[in-house]
Amino acid sequence: MIELAGISHRYNGAPALVDIQFSIAAGEKLVLLGANGAGKSTLLKILDGLIHPDTGSYRYKGEPIDPRRLKAPALNRRFRAEVALLFQNPDAMLFNPTVYDEIAFGPRQLGLTDIDARVRHWAGVMGLDNMLDRLPFSLSGGEKQKLALAALLANDPQLLLLDEPAAALDPRSTGWLVDFLADLPCTVLTTTHNLSLAPEFGSRVLVLGEDHRLIHDGPIEAFLADPERLVAANLVHSHRHRHGALEHRHYHLHDWS
Amino acid sequence: MHIPDGFLSPQTYLPAYALCAGLWWVGLRRLRRELDADTLPYLAVLTALSFVLMMLALPLPGGTTVHAAGIALLAVNFGVWMAFLAVSLVLAMQALLFGDGGVTALAVNALAMGLVGSAAARLAWRLLSPLHATAALFVAGWVSVVLPALLVALVLGIQPALAHDTAGRPLFFPFDLAITLPAVLLPHVLVGLGEGVLTWLGTTTLQRLRLRHAT
Amino acid sequence: MKAEYAWLSLYLATVLLATLVHDPLWLALGLVAVLLLSGRQAPALLRRSLRVILPFNLAVSLGYLLLAHLHAIPPWETLLRINLRVLAITLLTFLFIARVNLFRALAFSPTLTWLLGLAYSQAMSFARAHADFRLALVSRSIVRPRLRDRYRASAAAAAWFMDKGLASARETAQALRARGFFGD
Numbered sequence: 001m002i003e004l005a006g007i008s009h010r011y012n013g014a015p016a017l018v019d020i021q022f023s024i025a026a027g028e029k030l031v032l033l034g035a036n037g038a039g040k041s042t043l044l045k046i047l048d049g050l051i052h053p054d055t056g057s058y059r060y061k062g063e064p065i066d067p068r069r070l071k072a073p074a075l076n077r078r079f080r081a082e083v084a085l086l087f088q089n090p091d092a093m094l095f096n097p098t099v100y101d102e103i104a105f106g107p108r109q110l111g112l113t114d115i116d117a118r119v120r121h122w123a124g125v126m127g128l129d130n131m132l133d134r135l136p137f138s139l140s141g142g143e144k145q146k147l148a149l150a151a152l153l154a155n156d157p158q159l160l161l162l163d164e165p166a167a168a169l170d171p172r173s174t175g176w177l178v179d180f181l182a183d184l185p186c187t188v189l190t191t192t193h194n195l196s197l198a199p200e201f202g203s204r205v206l207v208l209g210e211d212h213r214l215i216h217d218g219p220i221e222a223f224l225a226d227p228e229r230l231v232a233a234n235l236v237h238s239h240r241h242r243h244g245a246l247e248h249r250h251y252h253l254h255d256w257s
Numbered sequence: 258m259h260i261p262d263g264f265l266s267p268q269t270y271l272p273a274y275a276l277c278a279g280l281w282w283v284g285l286r287r288l289r290r291e292l293d294a295d296t297l298p299y300l301a302v303l304t305a306l307s308f309v310l311m312m313l314a315l316p317l318p319g320g321t322t323v324h325a326a327g328i329a330l331l332a333v334n335f336g337v338w339m340a341f342l343a344v345s346l347v348l349a350m351q352a353l354l355f356g357d358g359g360v361t362a363l364a365v366n367a368l369a370m371g372l373v374g375s376a377a378a379r380l381a382w383r384l385l386s387p388l389h390a391t392a393a394l395f396v397a398g399w400v401s402v403v404l405p406a407l408l409v410a411l412v413l414g415i416q417p418a419l420a421h422d423t424a425g426r427p428l429f430f431p432f433d434l435a436i437t438l439p440a441v442l443l444p445h446v447l448v449g450l451g452e453g454v455l456t457w458l459g460t461t462t463l464q465r466l467r468l469r470h471a472t
Numbered sequence: 473m474k475a476e477y478a479w480l481s482l483y484l485a486t487v488l489l490a491t492l493v494h495d496p497l498w499l500a501l502g503l504v505a506v507l508l509l510s511g512r513q514a515p516a517l518l519r520r521s522l523r524v525i526l527p528f529n530l531a532v533s534l535g536y537l538l539l540a541h542l543h544a545i546p547p548w549e550t551l552l553r554i555n556l557r558v559l560a561i562t563l564l565t566f567l568f569i570a571r572v573n574l575f576r577a578l579a580f581s582p583t584l585t586w587l588l589g590l591a592y593s594q595a596m597s598f599a600r601a602h603a604d605f606r607l608a609l610v611s612r613s614i615v616r617p618r619l620r621d622r623y624r625a626s627a628a629a630a631a632w633f634m635d636k637g638l639a640s641a642r643e644t645a646q647a648l649r650a651r652g653f654f655g656d
Binding site: 261262263264265266267270297298299300301302303304305306308309310312313346349350352353354355356357360361422426427428429430431432436458459462463466467470 | 484487488490491492494520521524525528532535536539545549550553554557558561562565566568569574583586587588590591592594595598599601602626627629630631633634635637638639640641642644645648
């Protein structure tokens with residue numbers, strides 16, 4: 001479904017991505033793991049055709065994609081209907097006057113006939129059914145995230161790109177999201193900086209190192225078994241532990257979310 | 258609307274800097290005395306806010322866009338001195354950190370947009386708001402664009418008379434008032450209408466948000 | 473910090489000088505000097521400068537060309553003078569920005585440094601969010617959004633910036649109070 005080759009990108013002279021290469025088959029559930037600033041958001045924006053990488057090629061279903069080629073209305077319409085990106089800051093995505101209109105925005109653009117049913121279905125799935133008349137701006141952080149996700153899913157996307165979707169969610173909602181994504185029929189690429197959450201979002205893990213290169217692509221277990229690479233990717237740390245009189249140090253992680 | 262570098266003679270921008278420096282000093286002292294400890298953080302954040310509001314494009318039919326200045330919004334909601342200092346800081350940031358705008362023209366721009374623009378907006382709003390709240394905000398936005406534009410047109414238009422060589426050819430901005438007044442003023446009379454609407458909508462939103470933040 | 477302050481003063485003095493010299497030849501020599509000082513950055517800085525000044529200078533130059541033609545004045549010396557001066561000052565400003573840390577140059581005033589630093593970091597984070605708001609509308613639009621939707625998107629962004637701005641100002645003030653910044 002997706003082929004990336006030799007993707008490199010710089011922001012104001014500083015590297016964001018270096019020589020990224022991988023492909024995704026339809027239906028796969030992948031995790032993109034990396035420390036903050038490793039380039040995860042940039043990579044998702046390239047996959048969503050929003051940023052034109054300095055070098056390298058990106059093909060979606062065999063079709064080369066970049067912001068210039070997406071100016072062609074036919075390709076743009078197909079690509080935007082099939083590929084959906086959940087921004088890390090869901091506020092950036094919400095601009096309609098009500099929750100209802102927010103979910104209906106995509107289906108209305110597509111000219112679908114079952115708009116009302118779709119809106120009620122996805123609002124129900126996300127637990128937003130009793131706030132359809134509310135202003136999206138007035139929702140809580142977690143509700144905004146669910147609303148943004150509902151708005152994307154209402155278009156029946158084939159590729160779903162999620163940028164740190166668990167960051168604004170409480171533990172119960174995170175557990176729900178993990179189960180929900182596993183059951184979705186579409187291809188899903190989820191980013192996280194949280195090592196312990198990573199295996200929950202997919203069995204194949206892509207890891208972006210602090211050098212902005214792809215340092216791992218495959219099952220998570222192989223990566224977890226290699227402490228040196230974990231430290232190099234800035235995903236675990238070590239500090240002194242005191243247990244009574246005993247003091248020692250070892251690698252570990254702290255979970256925040 | 259703001260004047261770039263290289264078009265103003267030193268006879269213009271040096272006195273403008275002298276005047277501005279005095280006003281910046283007075284403004285900072287007033288802010289510190291009149292308001293509480295929140296003043297400086299508010300000034301910094303309002304500077305950033307007006308910086309980003311200037312980036313927001315207002316779409317027009319046909320695909321073009323205009324950019325709002327947000328000066329009346331600041332002046333009506335936070336006072337003239339706060340608006341003047343915030344606009345000055347935005348201009349300084351744009352000139353010295355992004356190379357956008359003018360270093361020599363900074364004081365003239367700050368006086369025109371930051372001081373005259375916000376004072377006119379505040380005055381119009383104070384005079385008209387007892388009569389009609391919405392109209393007052395709209396007029397405040399309109400004058401905050403049109404009056405600075407008039408001042409900019411005057412300053413640019415007197416350059417050929419102020420600075421020319423022995424043959425009478427201009428050294429800096431080359432057009433006189435007969436050209437600058439219509440060329441600068443007429444478009445801004447229209448742009449001001451958009452600014453008027455934005456000042457009204459922006460103030461309504463801001464007042465709702467401030468209520469929410471106050472609780 | 474002394475060095476940065478000296479560079480700032482030198483930069484401002486040079487800009488002033490560039491408005492006191494009126495001979496196109498001297499202005500051209502000054503431009504060459506700035507280009508030489510830029511070293512390997514010269515082509516990039518020149519491109520940026522030209523891009524910034526092009527719209528306004530082109531309009532003024534064409535207008536003046538027309539005016540000079542109508543009044544039968546030879547326009548070239550004036551055009552060279554105006555454009556060389558603007559280009560030299562703009563290039564010098566970009567060189568200054570590329571080489572000198574303004575925040576260290578302003579270290580003589582802690583309040584000013586603090587104020588500008590906070591405004592700048594807040595403005596940068598707003599600018600990044602602004603880019604996301606813009607891209608999110610592109611990402612969500614399957615067909616060209618209606619004018620009404622683009623208005624709503626701009627309004628939502630503006631409201632979000634105001635909300636974040638108010639919250640951030642309050643938090644900063646609280647943090648400063650907690651640190652005893654306001655001794656009185």
